[in-house]
Every structure is written in structure tokens, then in C-alpha cells.
Amino acid sequence: MVSHEVMGNTLLLRLRGDLDIRGAQELRLAAENLLRGGTGRSVILDLTGVEFVDSSGLGAILGRYRQVLDSAGRMAVYGASPRVASLLEVAGITGIIPLHESLDRALAYVKER
Amino acid sequence: MDLDRPDNMMRLEFLNLPANVGVARNAVATFAAQAEFTLSDVEEIRLAVSEAVTNAVVHAYPGRRGWVRVNARLSGSLLELTVDDDGQGIADVALARQASYTTDPERMGLGFSFMEAFSDRLEVGPGPAGGTRVFMVKQPAAVPREEGSSSA
Ligand SMILES: Nc1ncnc2c1ncn2[C@@H]1O[C@H](COP(=O)(O)OP(=O)(O)OP(=O)(O)O)[C@@H](O)[C@H]1O
Ligand SMILES: [Mg+2]
Numbered sequence: 001m002v003s004h005e006v007m008g009n010t011l012l013l014r015l016r017g018d019l020d021i022r023g024a025q026e027l028r029l030a031a032e033n034l035l036r037g038g039t040g041r042s043v044i045l046d047l048t049g050v051e052f053v054d055s056s057g058l059g060a061i062l063g064r065y066r067q068v069l070d071s072a073g074r075m076a077v078y079g080a081s082p083r084v085a086s087l088l089e090v091a092g093i094t095g096i097i098p099l100h101e102s103l104d105r106a107l108a109y110v111k112e113r
Numbered sequence: 114m115d116l117d118r119p120d121n122m123m124r125l126e127f128l129n130l131p132a133n134v135g136v137a138r139n140a141v142a143t144f145a146a147q148a149e150f151t152l153s154d155v156e157e158i159r160l161a162v163s164e165a166v167t168n169a170v171v172h173a174y175p176g177r178r179g180w181v182r183v184n185a186r187l188s189g190s191l192l193e194l195t196v197d198d199d200g201q202g203i204a205d206v207a208l209a210r211q212a213s214y215t216t217d218p219e220r221m222g223l224g225f226s227f228m229e230a231f232s233d234r235l236e237v238g239p240g241p242a243g244g245t246r247v248f249m250v251k252q253p254a255a256v257p258r259e260e261g262s263s264s265a
Contacts, residue, residue, distance in 0.1 A: 020138070021131045021167050052138075054163040055223040056171075063219060083156060090230075091223055 002030040004039075009073075010110050011040035012103070013064075016049035019057030023050075027060045031067060041073035042110040046103065048079030058091045065097050076106035121147060125183040129170045129198070137183050138163045141194065149190045149253045157231035158192065158251055164224040165196035165247040171217070173200025173245060192251040194232075199244040206237050 001023050005012040011034055017023060031043065043064055050057075061077070068075045078100040080088060088094050100106040123144050127133040142159045150158070162183070169181040184195040203209045210229070215222030229235045232249040240246035 018135055020163055021134050021170065025131065052159065052163075054160055054167065055221055055227060056167055058223065059219060059221045062221065087160075091221065 001026045004030065004034060006039050007107065009040050010042045010044055010107065011035065012044045012046060014046040014049065018052040019047075019050050019060070020052065020054050021056040024056040024060035027057075028063060031064050035067060035071065041068070041071045043068050043073065043075045044103070044106045044110060045075075045077045046079050047077060047081075047084055050079075050081070050084060053084050053087055055091075058088065058093060061088075061097070062093060074110040074112070076100055076109045078103055078106040120189075121187045123183075123185045125185075127181055129174055129179050129181055131170060133181070134163055134166050134170055137166045137181075141183065141185050144185050145187070145192050145251070148187050148192060150192075150251075151254055154251065154254055158194075161228045161231045161249055161251070162194065162196070164227050165194075165249070168224050168247070169196060169198040169200070169245065171220075173198035175201065190253050194247075194249045194251070196247045196249075197240045197244060199240070199242065202239055202243060202245055203237065210237060 001015060001017050003014045005014070013027065013030060015023065015027065019027070045061065045064070065075045075097050077097055080099055085099055088099065098109065100109060121144070123140070125137055125140060127136065138159050141162045142155050145155055145158050166181060166183065173179060179198060179200055182197040186193045208214055210225045212226045213222040225237070228247070228249060233252050234250040236248040238246060
């Protein structure tokens with residue numbers, strides 16, 4: 001469900017499948033382990049492979065944002081399907097974590113500071 | 114039985130394990146697909162089921178195993194769903210249903226808001242034998258009539 005790549009100071013987490021209570025647990029574990037190990041400060045989530053998100057998944061995304069804030073990094077999301085994007089918007093998450101069209105845009109955003 | 118409007122019922126019973134949330138969500142979505150629901154309706158059903166079942170898994174039985182039951186019924190094109198647990202129940206349902214209300218700081222308190230937004234009716238209360246019962250109804254979205262399909 002979660003694979004990762006390290007790009008300089010940024011941790012890219014690629015998610016696959018359903019971001020429900022189980023996906024949320026995996027995302028939380030992966031991010032906690034990797035960020036604790038000093039693997040980057042900013043986080044980019046690739047949602048291209050995510051077909052379903054519910055409130056547990058939204059909570060896990062917001063939880064990663066809080067974690068990134070703690071380490072003074074930035075967070076960006078890209079690859080959300082229209083359905084997933086609209087749910088992120090309804091939940092008020094897009095106002096805090098901007099959605100991007102591509103990995104390049106997301107990278108540019110986290111490197112802005 | 115009218116073949117265009119199937120009457121059907123399904124009953125699922127499973128332990129409060131996170132893995133079963135997806136099982137229930139997908140089973141109900143497949144069940145509902147027998148009726149005239151659009152793809153978007155089915156996605157909304159998937160989400161509503163996921164929220165109700167996740168709540169039973171996460172909140173009903175703190176620190177212990179327990180059963181969760183899902184009843185689905187199609188009558189005509191109407192889907193009726195009941196999600197039951199035998200857990201601790203909800204002390205103040207009106208409060209619990211408020212957007213952003215949660216007793217878990219790791220969560221967003223959006224479950225009931227989503228159930229309400231993505232079903233046509235939501236009732237929450239104790240079940241006949243205690244615990245919590247969530248009842249939802251979903252109707253197919255009106256199918257928009259195609260322009261000019263009835264040529265004069
Ligand atoms: N089956 C249940 N048994 C006991 N308490 C419940 C049950 N379902 C919901 N609750 C209570 O109602 C509150 C609100 O539920 P709701 O689904 O809206 O939010 P949440 O589950 O806390 O967060 P989210 O759904 O965003 O992950 C919960 O925090 C919990 O206290
Ligand atoms: Mg919930």
C-alpha cells in the first residue's frame with residue numbers, strides 16, 4: 001500500500017489501493033518510521049493509485065501534515081482523482097495542503113521556502 | 114417478483130477487525146449494484162458503509178473483540194442498510210452527529226457527516242439489544258433524461 005522514495009530533503013510516499021482504516025494505519029506507520037529516521041523533512045503524497053478514501057484516510061493525511069509541521073517542513077499532495085479531490089475539499093484539507101497536478105509541481109511547492 | 118425491481122436481502126456478521134471494513138464496504142457495493150444505482154451512487158454507498166462499519170470497529174468495543182452486523186435490503190430501487198454493534202453505545206447522539214465532533218484526537222469527526230451527506234436518510238441510536246444501530250436509506254439519483262431522445 002505504501003512505498004517511498006527520498007528526494008533530497010523530501011520524502012515521497014506513494015499510496016496504492018484503499019485509504020481506509022487499514023491504509024491509514026499503514027500510512028501513519030510508514031511516515032513515523034521514515035521521518036523519525038531523519039529521512040527528509042517535507043512530505044509529498046502520491047495519490048495516483050488511490051481509488052477510495054474515507055474519513056480515516058483523511059485523518060491520516062492531516063496527521064502527516066501535523067507531523068511535517070513539527071519538523072518545519074512542507075506537505076503537498078498530487079495525483080488525486082476527481083472523486084478523492086472533492087472529498088479532500090469537502091473536508092477542508094485542500095485549504096491546508098494544496099493539491100497539485102504532478103510530482104514536479106508538488107516538488108516545486110515544497111521547495112519554495 | 115418484478116425483475117426490473119429486484120427485492121433482495123443480505124446479512125453479514127464479522128469481528129471488529131480493520132480488515133473487515135473493506136470486506137463489508139465492497140460486499141454492500143456489489144449487492145447494491147443489482148439495482149439502478151449510478152456509479153456515483155455506488156461510490157457514495159461505499160463511503161457511507163465504510164464510515165458506519167469503521168465506527169463500529171473503532172468506537173464500539175474499546176480494547177476488546179466484538180461482532181458487527183450489516184443488513185442490506187433492496188426493495189424496488191431503494192437500498193436500506195443497518196449497521197449494528199453490541200458495544201458501549203453513544204451517550205449523546207445529537208452531539209456525536211455534529212460535524213467535527215470526535216472522542217478520538219487522531220480523527221476528524223467526519224464519519225456521521227459523510228453518512229448524512231451521502232445517504233438519503235440517516236438514523237442513529239441504540240439497537241434493540243443495546244449497542245449502536247445506524248440505519249441508512251439510499252435512493253438512486255434521478256437519471257437525467259437525454260435531450261431530444263423523443264423525436265417529434
Ligand atoms: N458504533 C459506535 N459506538 C460507540 N461510539 C460511537 C459509534 N459510532 C460513533 N461513535 C461516537 O461518535 C463520535 C463521532 O463519530 P464520527 O464517525 O462522526 O467521527 P469519528 O469516528 O470520531 O471520526 P472520523 O469518522 O472522522 O474518523 C465518535 O468519536 C464516537 O465517540
Ligand atoms: Mg467515524
